[in-house]
Amino acid sequence: MRVLVVEDETRLASTLQDLLELNGYTADVCHDGEAGLDNAATGIYDVVILDVMLPKMDGFTVLRRLRQEKNATPVLLLTARSEVSDRVEGLDLGADYYLTKPFEPKELLACVRALTRRQPELRDADALSYGDLKLDRASFALSCGDRSVRLSRKEFDMMELLMRNREMVITKESLLVKIWGYESDAEDNNVEVYISFLRRKLAHLRSQVRIKTIRMVGYCLESQES
Numbered sequence: 291m292r293v294l295v296v297e298d299e300t301r302l303a304s305t306l307q308d309l310l311e312l313n314g315y316t317a318d319v320c321h322d323g324e325a326g327l328d329n330a331a332t333g334i335y336d337v338v339i340l341d342v343m344l345p346k347m348d349g350f351t352v353l354r355r356l357r358q359e360k361n362a363t364p365v366l367l368l369t370a371r372s373e374v375s376d377r378v379e380g381l382d383l384g385a386d387y388y389l390t391k392p393f394e395p396k397e398l399l400a401c402v403r404a405l406t407r408r409q410p411e412l413r414d415a416d417a418l419s420y421g422d423l424k425l426d427r428a429s430f431a432l433s434c435g436d437r438s439v440r441l442s443r444k445e446f447d448m449m450e451l452l453m454r455n456r457e458m459v460i461t462k463e464s465l466l467v468k469i470w471g472y473e474s475d476a477e478d479n480n481v482e483v484y485i486s487f488l489r490r491k492l493a494h495l496r497s498q499v500r501i502k503t504i505r506m507v508g509y510c511l512e513s514q515e516s
């Protein structure tokens with residue numbers, strides 16, 4: 291799971307990053323609202339922790355823009371302000387939760403867990419389905435009817451992302467970052483190679499689902515079933 295922390299107090303930001311990483315999350319940090327919006331808008335995060343008082347663009351504006359772009363990433367607003375009207379404004383704008391500073395690390399972790407649970411595709415722990423396909427998280431098996439193939443770890447991660455996003459286009463960059471991480475030196479053609487592995491497996495399964503290439507942008511799933 292990948293968490294974005296948008297917080298201008300550098301000490302608090304790195305404390306949050308450490309806390310999240312100690313608890314098994316991958317955490318990226320940015321220190322102003324504009325960078326926060328750019329990063330959050332990529333859609334690669336499972337949760338965004340967003341401070342309200344930020345340089346360049348405040349948290350409310352970041353949140354409003356995200357929701358205007360139909361980005362539904364769960365957002366946890368963080369603020370020193372505890373006025374009821376602020377909280378109401380944040381929730382009205384589409385925040386999923388509101389935490390007032392100072393807060394207990396435990397409380398923050400509980401919020402992050404609650405927000406990731408809330409995503410329906412993550413709630414169903416065992417199987418994910420799209421069209422005639424089923425992806426089993428426990429066995430890494432992709433199946434169609436009575437045919438089934440085992441996926442490698444990276445193929446699985448990629449298929450899971452495609453299936454979670456369904457007909458929405460995922461950019462090559464998102465796939466690259468989500469699967470190989472920011473630090474990696476993997477390139478676009480790594481994505482192409484894995485997409486071709488998956489296409490071969492879909493053909494083998496005789497699935498009606500195809501991975502469509504949107505030129506210069508990325509990929510999405512398409513089911514031929516009417």
Ligand code: CA
Pocket residue numbers: 297298299341342343344
């Ligand atoms: Ca701040």
